[in-house]
Amino acid sequence: MNYFLDTNILLAYLKQHTLVKNLQKYFELETSPNLIFTSAVCIGELKSLAVQNNWGEKRIHSIELLRQFILITNTLENTIIDRYARIDAYSQGRLQEKQLETSARNMGKNDLWIAATASVLNATIITTDKDFDHLHNQFLKVARFDLK
Template sequence: MNLLLDTNILLFISRTRDTDSFVDFINPHNATLYISVASEAEIKSLALKNNWGVKRADILHDFLDGINIVEIGQSYVDIYAEIDAYSQRLNPNFKQYQFDTPRNMGKNDLWIASLAALLGLELITTDNDFDHLHNIFFPVRKILPENFRQFF
C-alpha cells in the first residue's frame, strides 16, 4: 500500500541528519510516498514563521523535490464532507461510531484525510488526530516521536 505523510512527519524529516535512513525507517517496503499540497503549505509556513536556517530549509526542499505532491481538487469534496460529518457524529451513512464525542479536525487535516481516503493510502503520522478514521476511511499508522531519536 502506498503512503501519505502527515505534516508532522515532514517536520521530523526537516530535522534529521540522514533523510534516506529516516525515509527507509518509515517506509521499509519502499512504497510510493505522497503528501498533500495542504501539508506542503503548512510545513513551508512553519519554516517561514520560525525562520528556519538554510540547512534545515534545504533538507525540506530536497525532500519535497523528490516526493509526489497532490493538489487539492474537486474530486476531494464529497469525501471531505463524509469525513467531516463522520468526525462530528453527524454522517447519515453511519449508525454507530467508535467514539462517544465529536472529533474536531483542522481543515488541513480534513484535506489530508480526504486524500488518503480518495487514493486508498495509508496515512503515516505521529499524532492522534486521525485515530477515529482508522480502518473506517483509510489505515492510519502512528509512529511515536521517540522512535525517531536515532535520526537526530
C-alpha cells in the same frame, strides 16, 4: 502500497529525527513497490513553520528537496472535496450511513484535507499524533509512530 506522510513526519525528515530510521525499516518490510504521497496542505504547513520560526535558506530549501522522493498532490478534485465532507460529517457523528462509535471529534481543517486526500489515494497515513485515529479502518488506515 500507498503511504501518505503527515506534516509531523515531514518535519521529522527535515530535522533528521531518529524516527526516520524506524520509518525506513517500516517501508522496507513491504514487499510490493511503495508510493509515498503528501499534499500541498502539508507543504504549506511546513512553509508556515519556516516563516514563523525564521528558518534559514538551507532549511527552507530542504522543504523543496522533499519533492524528489514524495509525490505531492496539488489539486482538490471533486472526489477529495466530497471525501472531505463525508469525513467531517463522520467526525462530528452526523454521517447517517456510517456512525462514529465515540464522541464527536473536532478535526482541524488542514487535517480534514489531509485525511480526505489520503483516503482518496487509498493510502495509509503515517503520523505521530492521534488526530486521525478515529478514521482508522473507516476511511483510511493509520500508522502512528512515536517520536521517542
